[in-house]
Amino acid sequence: MLYLGPDQANRVQHVHNISDWQHYYQHQARVVEHPLLQQFYNAGMVPASTPLNQVPFVALDFETTGLNVDTNSIVSIGLVPFNLQVVFSSRARQWLVKPRFRLTDHSVTVHRITHSEVENAADLTQILPEFLPLLAGKVAVVHYKQIERAFLSAALQVRFGEGLLFPVVDTLDLEARLHRARPLSLWDKLRRRQQESLRLDASRNRYNLPPYRPHHATTDAIACAELLQAQVHHRFSFDTPISDLWC
Amino acid sequence: MEIEQIEILEFLKRHSPFQELPADLLEPLALSIDIAYFKADSEILRFNEPISALHLIRSGAVETFRRNGDLYNRLSEGGIFGEQGLLRGGKVHFPANALEDTLIYLIPEKVFHQLFNESDFFADYVEVGDSERLKTNKARVQASSDLLSATIGSLLSRAPVSIVSDASVRQATQLMTEQNVSSLLIVQHSDNDSDSGKLVGIVTDKDIRARLIAPGLDPEIPVSEIMSADPPSIDYQQYIFEAMTLMLRYNLNHLPVLKRGQAVGVIAISDIIRYESQNSLFVVSRIFRQQTLAELQALVPDVQACFLRMVNEDANSQMIGSAMAAIGRSFKQRLLELAEAELGPPPVPYCFLALGSMARDEQLILTDQDNALILDNRFDPPQHDRYFEQLAHYVSDGLAACGYSYCTGKVMATNPQWRQPLRVWQQYFKQWMQQTTAERLLHSSIFFDIDGVWGRTRWAEYLQAQVSQQARQYPLFLASMARNALSRTPPLGFFKDFVMEQDGKQNNSLNIKRRGTAPFVDLIRVHALAVGSEASNSFKRLTDIIDAGVLPKGRGEDLRDAFELISLTRTRHQAAAISQGTEPDNNVLPEQLSEFERKHLKEAFQVLNNAQKFLKFHFKA
Known part of the structure; x- marks a missing residue:
């Protein structure tokens, strides 16, 4: 999960506004060159009209050394497949990744992943053949969309010379739609009313989900999957089309 | 393998029947779990539908129901449900609804059955059928009661008094006097932390007499010179009988008690004697040796200690109930002996009755006195009742003084209604069964649990026989009861x-x-x-x-x-x-x-x- 550290150099990539991901995947499958990416796009994507209870999801969480895709790296990846009924935590996966840039002492304290641990970790190139098929054909779910897609795309760009784009549902964004629909009025500010926190644990708490230990990639991915289940149960319906949620 | 499901594992470690599992079962279990979210008021399990997982509540609350819709159970965090369905053919037995927003950990059927087969504790815990589980629990209670499993720790009443080995004998005796103890533990004085406080010896009153005073040594010599070095000791978790064996073998009056190598106390032979005297047999025999009411009253702490001891030794409720009833009966019998000694012999024969829990041999520590008197049929009130009234008061007041409070319903021999000749009692019993009223039903439930404790006890048996022969002839009475x-x-x-x-x-x-x-x-x-x-x-x-x-x-x-x-x-x-x-x-x-x-x-x-x-x-x- 994202840690908003002291240097908030917010330089993340912005993606094109795609709504028909099925069509995008079909197109990409024809143009990409790397076999892993061809395989990825050939797995296809559900149509935009697919009701939520028929969508295969996968919750993702990357722990990174910082927020800048050009100077920071992925240190761990957590992933869990799920649907609206069950979070398949028994099939959750986690990888430690050898970072392209060195770990800062600060990120060590946050993620509790040490220098020696990542020394022995595999390079992302070795992890991708396992990781990409688990993501293929599924809609990714993250809490704060600016991290996972951007870092993955940047990492692929460096290694394969080609980026990667896929649909994500952002549970933070779904919370913001509810709680940040309207900015605080002057009256609210005078009364020192606080904005509702959109952090993962605070969001979960609003749906009576238990607190989990943060900054552990698998746990954060599971936490995020549970949050989407709760959000859909409370605020959407099983028939809501996926296009209402993804971006 | 490093376990990735930290949250799930940590949760399992906090809840039965999972926390009792060995790590080699627990970790694969944590990795096998899937998760499901249910909004408040939504359905989790529907009757007779297939079920493929044991449900463990991670957060929230769940209600389970009987087939007819009656509430069966309400469960919160850590509660499990669905086990009956898994054990009875894989169909939901008790439907379940989310009472609050609820997160469920799903333990796959296969893993559930594996745990059921490999862990007796787990199997006992989830075992289907009330009788099975209760029986296992009871078997466990009985097994441990056979061991007389009281440990040394239960005898310790104060922290040990100790002094460092280079202190003088004078300092040692001063400390013993100050603390009013007959033995003193000698511990090592060392700057090295790991050795400091280590038990090196013991000094008793007898040692000071025999090794210092008698040979005429200087009290300023170090205590280490007269101590018994490296004395035998016992771990606080060992059994009392082991301490007794040790003390007999080495002819010791004091035995240091260690916990993880550190002295935590000393037991003296007097502690063991006191402990043994709490045995119910000793209490009963002492009741009969007391000469006055005040002396009887002084036994009350022993009665409590005896009760506590039986509970600590995992005696079953029948053993405890009958031992406490025997003690109560002995108090009555001794009080009647004392009363007769004071009032003279009774003018006509009588039978003193115990009723209620004492008669049933189901007495506990908190109890009131239910008693009555059956008198000889020749009983003539103007001539005899003054004696029996005095007798009844003597016993009743005596019992009250010994912790058996007066019966608030006045079911006591001091009440003239319950101080009657045998034929009146027989009449009472017949009446109660023939024509029931609320009051008579209450009497039946008290007086039909009957035990003669003194005098013509066979009269109590007559009444008992009357009830057992006649009661079934009165279906209306039985229906009312x-x-x-x-x-x-x-x-x-x-x-x-x-x-x-x-x-x-x-x-x-x-x-x-x-x-x-x-x-x-x-x-x-x-x-x-x-x-x-x-x-x-x-x-x-x-x-x-x-x-x-x-x-x-x-x-x-x-x-x-x-x-x-x-x-x-x-x-x-x-x-x-x-x-x-x-x-x-x-x-x-x-x-x-x-x-x-x-x-x-x-x-x-x-x-x-x-x-x-x-x-x-x-x-x-």
Whole structure:
């Protein structure tokens, strides 16, 4: 999960506004060159009209050394497949990744992943053949969309010379739609009313989900999957089309 | 392998029956779990649909229901459900709904069955069927009672008094005098932390006399010169009989007690003698040696200690109930001896009766006195009653002084109504059975548990025989007794720190007598009357009932196990109060019960509930 550290150099990539991901995947499958990416796009994507209870999801969480895709790296990846009924935590996966840039002492304290641990970790190139098929054909779910897609795309760009784009549902964004629909009025500010926190644990708490230990990639991915289940149960319906949620 | 499911694993480690599992079962379990979210008021399991996972509540609350829609259980964090379905053919047995927003951990069927096969504890915990689980629990209680398992730790009453080895003998004796102890532990004085405080010797009064005073040494020599070096010691977890063996073998009067190598106390031979004297046999024999009421009264702490000791040794409720009744009976008998010595011999023969829990051999520490007098048929009130009135008061006041409070319902021989010749008693009993009234039913439930403790005790047996022969001839009387026995019902179970009633209401505490043991005793009495049992003790009555074959197969055994469990819970609750120095009572708070106890109690209540339904049907009550 994202840690908003002291240097908030917010330089993340912005993606094109795609709504028909099925069509995008079909197109990409024809143009990409790397076999892993061809395989990825050939797995296809559900149509935009697919009701939520028929969508295969996968919750993702990357722990990174910082927020800048050009100077920071992925240190761990957590992933869990799920649907609206069950979070398949028994099939959750986690990888430690050898970072392209060195770990800062600060990120060590946050993620509790040490220098020696990542020394022995595999390079992302070795992890991708396992990781990409688990993501293929599924809609990714993250809490704060600016991290996972951007870092993955940047990492692929460096290694394969080609980026990667896929649909994500952002549970933070779904919370913001509810709680940040309207900015605080002057009256609210005078009364020192606080904005509702959109952090993962605070969001979960609003749906009576238990607190989990943060900054552990698998746990954060599971936490995020549970949050989407709760959000859909409370605020959407099983028939809501996926296009209402993804971006 | 590093376990990735930290949250799940940590959660399992906090809840039964998972925390008891060995790591080699627990870690694969954590990795096998899937998760599901349910919004408040949504359906989790529907009756008779396939079920493929044990459900463990991670957060939230769930209600399970019987097929007819009655509430079966309410569960919170750590609660499990769905086990019956998994054990009975993979179909949902008790449907479940989310009471709050709920997160469920799903334990796959295959893993559930694996745990069931590999862990006895897990199997016991989730075992289907009330009787099975209760029986296992009871077997466990009996096994441990055979071990006489009291440990040294239970004898320790104060921290050890010790001094460093380079202190002088004078300093040592000053400390002993100050602390009023007859022995002193000598510990190593060292700058090296790991050795500091290590026990190196012991000095007793006798050592000072024999090794310092007699040879005429200087009291300023170091205490290490007269101590017994490297004395035998015992671990606080060892059994008392092991300490006795050790002290006999080395002819020791004092034995240091260690906990993880550090001295935590000393036991003296007098501690062991005191402990042994709390044996109920000793208490009874001492009752008969006391010459005055004041002396009898002085035995009250021993009675409590005896009760505590039996509970700590895991005696079952029958052993405790009959030992405490024997003690109570002895007090009565000794008081009657003393009364006769003071008042002279009785003008006509009599029988002094015990009623209620003492007559049933089911006495606990918190009890009032129910008693009565059967007098010879030649009893002539103007001539004789003054004597028996005085006798009754002597005993009643004496019992009150010894901790058996006066009966608030005035069921005591001091009440002229309960001080009558045998023929009047026979008339009473007949009347009570022939024409029932609310008051007579109450009398029946008290006086039909009867025991002669002194004098012509066979008269009590006459009355007992009358009841056992006549009661079944009066179906209306039995139906009324049955109705009475249904007036007090058990709760459904527990939810969080509340007692949950059959209708789902929640209360803070549970009167374990009113809601547990008393309705059991009442129910068993009705069946016993109907089958002509002459026993007073509920367990013995139950044996007669089972032999008579009136209960559905296996139900009698279930009743016995459930009654034992509820009785033991009540006994232990009172023992806990005594050891904490508070007044024992019958109010059990759910937070005092472990998850395990709650689960078993819930099942015992269920057995009682079913038995009450059967009673209602059987006697058309």
